[in-house]
Amino acid sequence: MPTLTIDDIKVEVPEGTSVLQAARQAGVKIPTLCYLEDVQAIGACRVCLVEVEGAKTLIASCTQPATEGMVVKTNTGKVRSGRRTVVELLLSEHEGDCKVCSRSADCELRTLAEDLGIGELQYTGEKTKRLVDQSTPALVRDTGKCISCRRCVTVCNEVQNVGALFAQGRGFATLIGPAFAQDLSDAVCVQCGQCAAVCPVGAITERNQIDEVWDALEDPTKTVIVQTAPAIRAALGECxxxxPGTLVTGKMVAALRRMGFDAVFDTDFTADLTIMEEGTELLGRLKKALVDGESVALPQFSSCSPGWINYMEHFNPDMLANLSTCKSPQQMFGAVAKTYYAKKIGVEPEDMVVVSVMPCTAKKFEAARPEMNDSGVQDVDIVLTTRELGAMITQAGIDFRALPDEEMDAPLGISTGAADIFANTGGVMEAALRTAWAIVTDSAPFPFPNLHVEPIAGLEGVKTASVKVTGAKGDWAFLEGAELKVAVAHGLGNAQKVIDQIRNGEAEYHFVEVMTCPGGCIGGGGQPRFTTNEVRRKRIEAIYKEDEGRELRQSHENPAVCALYEEYLGAPCGELSHDLLHTHYYEHERV
Amino acid sequence: MSEEVKQCSCCEEEASEEELLARLDEVIEEYQGKPGALIPVLQYAQGIYGYLPEVALKRVALGLHKPYSEVAGVVGFYSYFSTVPRGKNLIRVCLGTACYVRGGKQVLDAIKSRLGIDVGETTEDRLFSLEIARCFGACGLAPAMSIGDEVFKRVRPARVPEILSRYNEVDAEKEGVVNVAG
Structure with missing residues (x-):
């Protein structure tokens, strides 16, 4: 445990701690730019410079290990001037107009310039080459604004195991992007937007669709309805x-109503519906395997997360049969809204516009998939991220903090607590277990306290649990005594670890939940910046609080979902369900 | 292994696409799972093809389980790698510090005007490609240039036509030998 002195403060830190982390422990703030806690410390940007006694030059504190007796100064003329020069040089290359940049309010480079007291720019010269890539439905890249911090490269390669982005070329000509200046649409990119979530500047952002929504709202011939994903309510307040972790469900509903949506609905409704379908599908697979002796793909993988679907199609196409055929709650909503609900209110599907608010960029891609048109037209028309909704509320001149709490509309706004927890890692599995248990045992008490499956909660990358079935009844008696094994992974790198375990026969599961983004949807690529693990935890706490505050906390108890089956769909996994709520997947190349 | 590859790149007979891929696959198999495999495999690939075509790069990315973006990033970082076909003889003019001060730039200009090509280009007859190098460790012999594996020292611009034509002759001679043997 080395002890060092930082600005005359003595601090003892564990072996291997960097000077930057030690300074944070001592309450000394060192500015950073390329640094990403727990993900990247590479000393690329040189903003975190400090003076170390005995060293000839200034040192990047994020890569410098703290050693016994080290004396560090973080606030000397040399340090201030060094950091300022570094940021001025970055600014001299940076192409873009801060006045109208989408990141002007939360740009880390601009904030640094201000914090370091940079008034005028003394360096002028060549700018970074500008290539604007608008090839995908989800993301827009602008290389001119890129400062080559490599956060996106590390997240894309090491956290997500995708590798769409890498440094191309050398020296000043280096551009971060796909191979040979390819468009993102030609590269293997799962559109998860984690790059956009960590980008310190405006070099990667979601495709902005705000004006499309305003246009729809102003069109008198259209019925415009909106669905909000469970993760929005725990994060929109940050805008x-x-x-972080403030629940703003009621204010969000009020804001959407004031913006002019004809009905404010909840993706929670179709999250409950997803549990009915996906749970039934899983029990069906188990029955086929254990009773009928049929060969069937197990474990079943969850299919709510469109980045994960893209990942499977490109990286593990041989295991597509393991994916649940259930559409994601967003797409189930679109299909139900433009059939069941449209009929109910007497509107033709082509006159209805379904807008989604999602914590996700891949949802924009998912909505645009050509097969997602089971209502006869595109089921979900426009997808906004949480950030875009925040911006729209501001554009509308709505004083969000002064809004009253309002309720979602019926019927597609009615939901249970099981749907809320779709927002975080472990939530889909927990919701599925709550309902599957009730179906199999005819509503015997759930074997975990307060309906929470503790072993699969939290931010561990891969979590597992096993549930022994007791009290199985009727059709499901064959499961009596069986041990149901489940795994939960978040972040695609962790998901690949589970897949590799399954492939190598090192582990056996019946059901695996995968969420593309670290922490699940609450940490999605479309959420307000900046998402750290601490922020993830707070948003998850809020979501559990929302669940626990509900009268109904199990999907099969949702009265509106029960009515949907009675009035329209028939039974879960029935013929109409199959047509509207289930989908199929495509094999793609890995390179 | 390296000798074998050299033979391939100088081979007079054109190998078929399948044969080239089969050779590349052998190399990939040998290096699979080994740390630091990417650069040597790319070197062999360039030896096999004479340059690095897309088909080879994608094969390498798949075979070594590397993202295509990373393979492209490495190829783009090192000037040694080329993604466009090169002429039979690759001219590299050193513009490292020592060569630069001793007139490497003038040597380069002389070659450019003699061959009518710019850096990174290939002559129409596919005989020469021109590239610049950043020091091949022959600073005492500056300015230096190389054609293929042969290094020329203390080159003056006036010597350029003679060096190039000599290379032409060597080439012609070699073909003559092949003809006699055939």
Whole structure:
């Protein structure tokens, strides 16, 4: 345990701690840019420079290990001037107009310039080459704004195991992007937007679709309805200076109503529906395997997360049969809204516009998939990220913090607590277990306290649990005594680890939940910046609180979902369900 | 292994696409799972093809389980790698510090005007490609240039036509030998 002195403060830190981390422990703030806690410390940007006694030059504190007796100064003339020069040089290459950049309010480079007291730019010269890539439905890249911090490269390669982005070329000509300046649409990119979530500047952002929504809302011939994903309510408040983990469900509904949506609905409704379908599908697979002796793909993988679907199609196409055929809740919503609900209110599907608010960029891609048109037209028309909704509320001149709490509309706004927890890692599995248990045992008490499956909660990359079935009844008696094994992974790198275990026969599961983004949807690529593990935890706490505050906490108890089956769909996994709520997948190349 | 590859790149007979891929697959198999495999495999691939075509790069990415973006990034970083076909003889003019001060730039200009090509280009008859190098460790012999594996020292611009034509002759001679043997 080395002890060092930082700005005259003595601090003892564990072996292997960097000077930057030690300074944070001592309460000394060192500015950073390329650094990403727990993900990247590479000393690329040189903003975190400090003076170390005995060293000839200034040292990047993020890569410098703290050693016994080290004396560090973080606030000397040399340090201030060094950091300023570094940021001025970055600014001299940076192409873009801060006045109208989508990141002007939360740009880390601009904030640094201000914090370091940079008034005028003394360096002028060549700018970074500008290539604007608008090839995908989800993301827009602008290489001119890129400062080559490599955060996106590390997240794409090491956290997500995708590798769409890498440094191309050398020296000043280096551009971060796919191979040979390819468009993102030609590269293997799962559109998860984790790159956009970590980009410190405006070099990678979601495709902005705000004006499309305004146009729809102003079109008198259209019935415009909106669905909001469970993760939005725990994060949207951050766009209006609420601390992370503040639930703003009621204010969000009020804001959407004031913006002019004809009905404000909840993706939670179709999250409950997903549990009915996906749970039934899983029990069906188990019955086929254990009773009928049929060969059937197990484990079943969850299919709610469109980045994960893209990942499977490209990286593990031989295991597509393991994916649940259930559409994601977003797409189930579109299909149900433009059939069941449209009929109910007497509107033709082509006159209805379904807008989604998602924590996700891949949802934009998913909505645009050509097969997602089971209502006869595109089921979900426009997808906004949480950030875009925040911006729209501001554009509308709505004082969000002053809004009253309002309720979602019926019937597609009615939901249970099981749907809320779709927002975080472990939530889909927990919701599925709650309902599967009730179906199999005819509603015997759930074997975990307070309906929470503790072993699969939290931010561990891969979590597992096993549930012994007791009290199985009727059709499901064959499961009596069986041990149901489940795994939960978040972040595609962790998902690949589970797949490799399954492939190598090192582990055996019946059901695996995968969410593309670290922490699940609450950490999605479309959420307010900046998402750290601490922010993830707070958003997850909020989601559990939302669940626990509900009267109904199990999907099969949702009265509106029960009515949907009675009035329209028939039974879960029935013929109409199959047509509207299930999908198929395509094999793609890995390179 | 390296000798074998050299034979391939100088081979007079054109190998079929399948044969080239089969050779590349052998190399990939040998290096699979080994740390630091990417650069040597790319070197062999360039030896096999004479340059690095897309088909080879994608094969390498798949075979070594590397993202295509990373393979492209490495290829783009090192000037040694080329993604466009090169002429039979690759001219590299050193513009490292020592060669630059001793007139490497003038040597380069002389070659450019003699061959009518710019850096990174290939003559129409596919005989020469021209590239610049950043020091091949022959600073004492500056300015230096190389054609294929042969290094020329203390080159003056006036010597350029003679060096190039000599290379032409060597080439002609070699073909003559092949003809006699055939």
């Amino acid at each position: 209006f200076q609420y601390p």
